[in-house]
Amino acid sequence: MSLTNASPADAARAAKSASHVLATLSAEARNDALTAIHAGLTAARDEILAANARDLELARQAAADGKLSASLVSRLDLGKTGKWEDMLKGILDVRDLEDPVGRVTLRTKLDDGLELERVTCPIGVLLIIFEARPEVIANIAALAVKSGNAAILKGGKESTESFVAISTAISNALSQTQVPNDAIQLVTTRESIPQLLALDRDIDLVIPRGSNELVRYIKENTKIPVLGHADGLCSIYLTASADAKLAADVVVDAKTSYPAACNSVETLLVQESALTTVFPAVASALAAKGVELRCDATSKAAALSSEITTNIKDATPEDYDTEFLSLTLAVKTVPDLSAAIAHINTHGSHHTEAILTADQAEAERFMSAVDASGAYWNASTRFADGMRYGFGTEVGISTNKIHSRGPVGLEGLMIYKYKIRGQGHVSAVYGEGEGKKRFKHERLAI
Amino acid sequence: MSLTNASPADAARAAKSASHVLATLSAEARNDALTAIHAGLTAARDEILAANARDLELARQAAADGKLSASLVSRLDLGKTGKWEDMLKGILDVRDLEDPVGRVTLRTKLDDGLELERVTCPIGVLLIIFEARPEVIANIAALAVKSGNAAILKGGKESTESFVAISTAISNALSQTQVPNDAIQLVTTRESIPQLLALDRDIDLVIPRGSNELVRYIKENTKIPVLGHADGLCSIYLTASADAKLAADVVVDAKTSYPAACNSVETLLVQESALTTVFPAVASALAAKGVELRCDATSKAAALSSEITTNIKDATPEDYDTEFLSLTLAVKTVPDLSAAIAHINTHGSHHTEAILTADQAEAERFMSAVDASGAYWNASTRFADGMRYGFGTEVGISTNKIHSRGPVGLEGLMIYKYKIRGQGHVSAVYGEGEGKKRFKHERLAI
Numbered sequence: 001m002s003l004t005n006a007s008p009a010d011a012a013r014a015a016k017s018a019s020h021v022l023a024t025l026s027a028e029a030r031n032d033a034l035t036a037i038h039a040g041l042t043a044a045r046d047e048i049l050a051a052n053a054r055d056l057e058l059a060r061q062a063a064a065d066g067k068l069s070a071s072l073v074s075r076l077d078l079g080k081t082g083k084w085e086d087m088l089k090g091i092l093d094v095r096d097l098e099d100p101v102g103r104v105t106l107r108t109k110l111d112d113g114l115e116l117e118r119v120t121c122p123i124g125v126l127l128i129i130f131e132a133r134p135e136v137i138a139n140i141a142a143l144a145v146k147s148g149n150a151a152i153l154k155g156g157k158e159s160t161e162s163f164v165a166i167s168t169a170i171s172n173a174l175s176q177t178q179v180p181n182d183a184i185q186l187v188t189t190r191e192s193i194p195q196l197l198a199l200d201r202d203i204d205l206v207i208p209r210g211s212n213e214l215v216r217y218i219k220e221n222t223k224i225p226v227l228g229h230a231d232g233l234c235s236i237y238l239t240a241s242a243d244a245k246l247a248a249d250v251v252v253d254a255k256t257s258y259p260a261a262c263n264s265v266e267t268l269l270v271q272e273s274a275l276t277t278v279f280p281a282v283a284s285a286l287a288a289k290g291v292e293l294r295c296d297a298t299s300k301a302a303a304l305s306s307e308i309t310t311n312i313k314d315a316t317p318e319d320y321d322t323e324f325l326s327l328t329l330a331v332k333t334v335p336d337l338s339a340a341i342a343h344i345n346t347h348g349s350h351h352t353e354a355i356l357t358a359d360q361a362e363a364e365r366f367m368s369a370v371d372a373s374g375a376y377w378n379a380s381t382r383f384a385d386g387m388r389y390g391f392g393t394e395v396g397i398s399t400n401k402i403h404s405r406g407p408v409g410l411e412g413l414m415i416y417k418y419k420i421r422g423q424g425h426v427s428a429v430y431g432e433g434e435g436k437k438r439f440k441h442e443r444l445a446i
Numbered sequence: 447m448s449l450t451n452a453s454p455a456d457a458a459r460a461a462k463s464a465s466h467v468l469a470t471l472s473a474e475a476r477n478d479a480l481t482a483i484h485a486g487l488t489a490a491r492d493e494i495l496a497a498n499a500r501d502l503e504l505a506r507q508a509a510a511d512g513k514l515s516a517s518l519v520s521r522l523d524l525g526k527t528g529k530w531e532d533m534l535k536g537i538l539d540v541r542d543l544e545d546p547v548g549r550v551t552l553r554t555k556l557d558d559g560l561e562l563e564r565v566t567c568p569i570g571v572l573l574i575i576f577e578a579r580p581e582v583i584a585n586i587a588a589l590a591v592k593s594g595n596a597a598i599l600k601g602g603k604e605s606t607e608s609f610v611a612i613s614t615a616i617s618n619a620l621s622q623t624q625v626p627n628d629a630i631q632l633v634t635t636r637e638s639i640p641q642l643l644a645l646d647r648d649i650d651l652v653i654p655r656g657s658n659e660l661v662r663y664i665k666e667n668t669k670i671p672v673l674g675h676a677d678g679l680c681s682i683y684l685t686a687s688a689d690a691k692l693a694a695d696v697v698v699d700a701k702t703s704y705p706a707a708c709n710s711v712e713t714l715l716v717q718e719s720a721l722t723t724v725f726p727a728v729a730s731a732l733a734a735k736g737v738e739l740r741c742d743a744t745s746k747a748a749a750l751s752s753e754i755t756t757n758i759k760d761a762t763p764e765d766y767d768t769e770f771l772s773l774t775l776a777v778k779t780v781p782d783l784s785a786a787i788a789h790i791n792t793h794g795s796h797h798t799e800a801i802l803t804a805d806q807a808e809a810e811r812f813m814s815a816v817d818a819s820g821a822y823w824n825a826s827t828r829f830a831d832g833m834r835y836g837f838g839t840e841v842g843i844s845t846n847k848i849h850s851r852g853p854v855g856l857e858g859l860m861i862y863k864y865k866i867r868g869q870g871h872v873s874a875v876y877g878e879g880e881g882k883k884r885f886k887h888e889r890l891a892i
Contacts, residue, residue, distance in 0.1 A: 020791050024815045102814075108836050114825060116835055123847050124817065204847040225671065225848050246870030253872030345466050367865045368548075369470045371570065379560060379868030388873070389562055389864070390554050390887035401569050401650040402671050403849040406864045418835070418852045419813045422825030424692035426699035427834070441836035 008195040011152060011185050012202035015125045018182035019150035023122050025178055027099040033145050033177040034095035038088060040173025041138060041166065045084070051165035052078040052134060059158050068158065075132045076159055087135040090393070094142040097392050100410045101148045107444035111430075111437065113423040115444070120414045122148035124204040127196055129154045129218060131210035134162035140207075141170055141184050143395060147413040150183045152196065152203065156210075160188055197222035205413075207396055212323070227408060229399040231349035232262025233323050234381040237340040237366065238282060240274040242356035246378065247278055248285035250356060253380040256289045260325045262397060263352050263374075263384040267320055267330045269340045270299055275333060280306035283331075287311055291327045294319045298333040320347050337362055341369045348372060350399040352384040352406075373399060373406035454641040457598060457631050458648035461571045464628035465596035469568050471624055473545040479591050479623040480541035484534060486619025487584060487612065491530070497611035498524040498580060505604050514604065521578045522605055533581040536839070540588040543838050546856045547594045553890035557876075557883065559869040561890070566860045568594035570650040573642055575600045575664060577656035580608035586653075587616055587630050589841060593859040596629045598642065598649065602656075606634055643668035651859075653842055658769070673854060675845040677795035678708025679769050680827040683786040683812065684728060686720040688802035692824065693724050694731035696802060699826040702735045706771045708843060709798050709820075709830040713766055713776045715786045716745055721779060726752035729777075733757055737773045740765040744779040766793050783808055787815045794818060796845040798830040798852075819845060819852035 006014065022030075041048070059076050062068040078084055106118035126149050130136045137153055144151035155163045167186040175181060187196070196203065200223045208215045208228050215230040236254060238247055254265035270279050275298060283293060283303045287310055294315035295303060303312050319330040320343075334340045344353050352374035355366040367375035374384045384407060386394025391409030398404050404412035430437045452460065468476075487494070505522050508514040524530055552564035572595050576582045583599055590597035601609045613632040621627060633642070642649065643664065652672045654661045661676040682700060684693055700711035716725050721744060729739060729749045733756055740761040741749060749758050765776040766789075780786045790799050798820035801812040813821035820830045830853060832840025837855030844850050850858035876883050 017791075020787070020815060020817060023817075024811065110829070110834065110836070114829075121814075219669075223665075223669070243870065249872050250870055253874050257872070257874040341466070345463075363867070365470065367863075368567075369466060371466060371469075372863065374864045374866070376866040377868065379866045379871045380873050382873035383556070383560075383866055383868075383871070384864075388556065388876070388885060390556070390885065401861055403861075405861055415847055415849075415851055417813075417818065418820045418830075420820065420822040420825045420829055421809070422823065422829075424689065424696055425825045425829070426695050426703070427826050427828035428699050428703040430834070439834060439836065 008187065008192045009199060011187060012125065012196065012199040014182040015150040015152055015185055016202040018180040019122065019124045021180045022145075022150055022183045023148050025148065027101065029178040030145050030148065031095050033174060033179045034091055034142055036173040036177050037138070037141065037145070037170050038091045038095075040169045041088060041091070044165070044169035048162065048165040048169060049079055049084070051161040052076070052159075055134075055159050055161045062158075072132050072158065076134065076162070078134055078162060083135060087138050090139050091142045094146050094393055097146065097410060100146070100414050104446050105416060107446055109440050109442040109444055110420070111425065111440050114425045115421050117419045117421070118416050119419060120416050123413060123415050124149060125202055126151045126413065127154070127203045127206045127224070128152070129193065129206065129208045129210070129214065131156040131214060132158050134159040134166060136209055137163055137166050137186070138170070139393070143393065143410065143413065144184060145179055147410050149413055152185045152187060154187045154193060154196065157188075157190060163188065194221065197224065200224045209396060225403070227398050227400065227404060227412060228396045229262060229349065229351060231323050231399070232264070232351045232397075233267070233321070233347065233349040234263060234265050234352045234354075235267040235269055235344050235348060236265050236353070236381065237269040237271070237334075237337075237344070237355045238274055238278060239271045239337075239355065239357040239359070239362065240277055241358040241362075242274070242278050243358065244278045244281035247356045248282045250354070250378065250380050251282050252285050252289055254354070254382055255286065255291055255329055256327065257380075257382055259327055261382065263381050264325070265329065265354075265381050266323055267332065267347070269332055269334050269343055271340070272298070272333050272335050275299060275302035276305075279303075280308065283308045286329065289327070291329055293329055293331050295331045296333055299331045323349070337366060341366065345371045350401070351397070352376065352381045354379060354381050373397075454633065454638045455645060457633060458571065458642065458645045460628040461596040461598055461631055462648040464626040465568065465570045467626045468591075468596055468629045469594050471594065473547065475624040476591050476594065477541050479620060479625045480537055480588055482619040482623050483584070483587065483591070483616050484537045484541075486615045487534060487537070490611070490615035494608065494611040494615060495525055495530070497607040498522070498605075501580075501605050501607045508604075518578050518604065522580065522608070524580055524608060529581060533584050536585050537588045540585075540592050540839055543592065543856060546592070546860050550892050551862060553892055555886050555888040555890055556866070557871065557886050560871045561867050563865045563867070564862050565865060566862050569859060569861050570595060571648060572597045572859065573600070573649045573652045573670070574598070575639065575652065575654045575656070575660065577602040577660060578604050580605040580612060582655055583609055583612050583632070584616070585839070589839065589856065589859065590630060591625060593856050595859055598631045598633060600633045600639060600642065603634075603636060609634065640667065643670065646670045655842060671849070673844050673846065673850060673858060674842045675708060675795065675797060677769050677845070678710070678797045678843075679713070679767070679793065679795040680709060680711050680798045680800075681713040681715055681790050681794060682711050682800045682802060682827065683715040683717070683780075683783075683790070684720055684724060685717045685783075685801065685803040685805070685808065686723055687804040687808075688720070688724050689804065690724045690727035693802045694728045696800070696824065696826050697728050698731050698735055700800070700828055701732060701737055701775055702773065703826075703828055705773055707828065709827050710771070711775065711800075711827050712769055713778065713793070715778055715780050715789055717786070718744070718779050718781050721745060721748035722751075725749075726754065729754045732775065735773070737775055739775055739777050741777045742779055745777045769795070783812060787812065791817045796847070797843070798822065798827045800825060800827050819843075
């Protein structure tokens with residue numbers, strides 16, 4: 001890793017060159033580099049925590065002056081119980097994942113002695129832009145090395161000292177390995193972001209990790225593909241056939257277990273015929289947890305007639321397009337499944353949607369029709385997470401329509417190439433006409 | 447299909463709504479629609495060919511006035527031997543391909559009664575912008591219906607009458623099927639292109655089929671992902687261990703079998719030690735086919751001393767960045783494999799690169815190190831083609847670094863979603879702490 005003073009264009013060009021070397025390293029060489037990073041960070045623990053303490057001191061001062069939020073200060077703190085250990089363990093976890101490079105996904109015999117093979121390979125150069133959490137740098141460096149991608153890292157200014165200390169340790173560690181020094185680069189100046197976002201020739205993928213505002217800014221200011229999501233406007237459709245206790249448990253979990261998470265529910269769609277049967281139990285459970293319900297007229301009437309009176313407000317049209325990220329839930333009555341699907345496909349953010357029903361056919365229709373990366377039946381939207389899916393690690397959650405969708409693990413950092421091994425084969429002899437050869441196109445075992 | 451007079455924004459919104467219905471249709475319903483399209487076009491043969499004749503008449507006039515190229519006029523002609531039949535056969539070929547929708551690619555038991563499934567689904571709405579060839583409309587409509595994607599089609603103005611006749615036939619055919627009318631829309635006005643390219647909320651993928659200039663214009667003027675390639679700057683690296691006849695055959699095929707194709711070779715890299723051994727046979731075979739060689743000083747000297755004197759010119763630096771698309775080949779001497787790889791990764795367009803060598807280890811290193819969608823050993827770059835790869839059909843050739851790369855078949859029009867089927871599972875009970883449940887993460891058979 002290098003802490004670069006080079007121009008963004010030079011840094012990106014150097015990263016691209018390094019990516020071509022990194023892409024050819026064996027799994028062993030890449031895993032050895034992760035072992036070295038782990039050892040280097042372990043040895044540099046005291047310096048890094050001291051640097052982090054200096055960042056924290058400035059941040060606490062800024063928070064006291066009202067210039068920074070307390071939650072940001074909290075995210076900065078590498079000394080919090082378990083955080084340092086988790087960061088180090090994460091590197092070894094990534095090392096021990098199956099190698100994503102060089103997997104053969106298709107083999108075809110085109111003709112005698114002429115074989116086509118599709119094999120996974122790294123994408124090239126990643127640009128990671130993230131905010132306060134300094135442990136992300138180690139996590140991303142590990143993912144990049146494991147997947148054979150070069151990475152340019154740009155962290156938030158509040159954690160500059162921590163970043164520099166961590167990157168120095170990683171850089172020293174990598175210099176003992178086969179990973180080229182320019183493969184992981186740290187950029188510290190904020191002014192470099194627009195310049196980096198313009199380098200679509202040398203940077204292949206941008207991964208923002210931070211606020212909705214950060215992601216939206218990046219998506220609007222680059223032609224490089226962006227992997228991530230700006231919004232997480234998840235909905236749950238509550239049908240009349242749902243079990244009331246099951247429904248109350250799932251909606252409460254989806255709304256209250258971590259309201260600021262992107263996979264928390266923001267809109268509850270209630271089937272009209274469920275208003276007086278299942279809905280009151282759900283509304284009552286939410287009220288007991290202090291959730292404010294922004295209701296349309298019919299759902300409000302249903303709540304009030306069930307004597308749920310606290311925290312019931314009238315919904316505005318904007319509420320159905322709002323990611324509250326707090327203990328607030330928009331509630332809307334819909335006549336049937338089609339109306340629920342239409343609402344989600346118009347107002348949703350393609351993140352995660354759930355249906356609560358006892359009817360399997362209805363659930364399957366919902367799951368196939370909603371235009372989202374996650375479609376769940378009788379389960380909380382909060383399961384949308386790389387760790388929970390069993391991916392071992394998560395680069396982020398994507399609401400894109402191409403490449404990678406939903407929680408993205410190492411696979412999302414890979415592309416493929418086609419290799420052909422021949423014996424001097426030429427194309428002109430193949431064709432449909434007389435005297436022409438035909439392709440065999442035999443699918444071979446992988 | 448509708449021939450739309452709606453605004454581009456309304457057309458895209460209607461296509462998006464239709465895509466949500468199309469995505470839920472069974473394979474049978476989509477295949478039935480393809481059968482209906484085939485029958486409808488067959489019945490409308492005379493009207494369509496008459497419309498095409500009117501387009502041709504205007505185009506021939508424009509060509510006579512020097513306003514259109516003769517090759518464009520030729521591409522317009524649906525009456526050319528076999529073209530109509532190929533177009534119709536193509537629809538049935540697409541119908542008979544394996545269904546790309548709903549394939550399960552991952553199944554994990556998260557916990558008892560809680561299963562995760564990853565399943566392929568359509569991307570949504572495609573925007574296809576193409577130039578003269580009117581048969582493309584039938585081909586793309588077939589691919590869109592088969593893959594469950596809605597499509598907005600924008601053709602070149604020279605073939606408007608043909609497009610309208612074909613789309614009317616397809617529209618009448620689809621009205622008898624479950625495919626919504628708005629799923630395939632034809633836009634005829636050129637002014638609509640910039641407006642369509644701005645609709646990144648409703649359009650998910652742009653596929654340009656036409657000249658480099660068209661593709662470049664589109665890539666530079668939209669935030670929607672573009673699947674395609676502007677340039678095809680393919681190289682072949684000729685090593686000293688290559689068999690001379692094999693090398694001559696492959697390079698001649700790669701340069702001369704269809705010089706205007708994107709997969710034709712444009713740069714020949716010659717290992718220094720091959721200059722006086724293998725290279726003269728290759729240069730001589732190329733000269734015999736009328737290929738002009740743009741040589742650096744050392745390769746020029748080698749050619750001249752082998753008494754190849756016709757069509758040898760001095761290369762300029764620009765020649766190594768030029769897609770000639772004609773019987774012209776840039777030739778450059780490189781000391782070794784690393785230099786060849788570095789040249790390709792600097793000057794190439796990530797399309798298709800080949801090495802000619804008897805050394806397997808060298809070939810494997812080349813194939814893993816070149817940053818291209820195709821990397822070949824002892825085979826012509828001209829094999830880079832969906833039909834030749836056995837994909838049955840081809841949407842285009844992509845030089846992108848994410849999603850789809852190389853010849854793109856139906857698979858490139860698909861994404862996936864995650865489905866979870868639970869029994870009221872909530873997330874808050876899982877975790878690392880005491881009393882928390884652990885995920886099982888058992889990989890299930892697909």
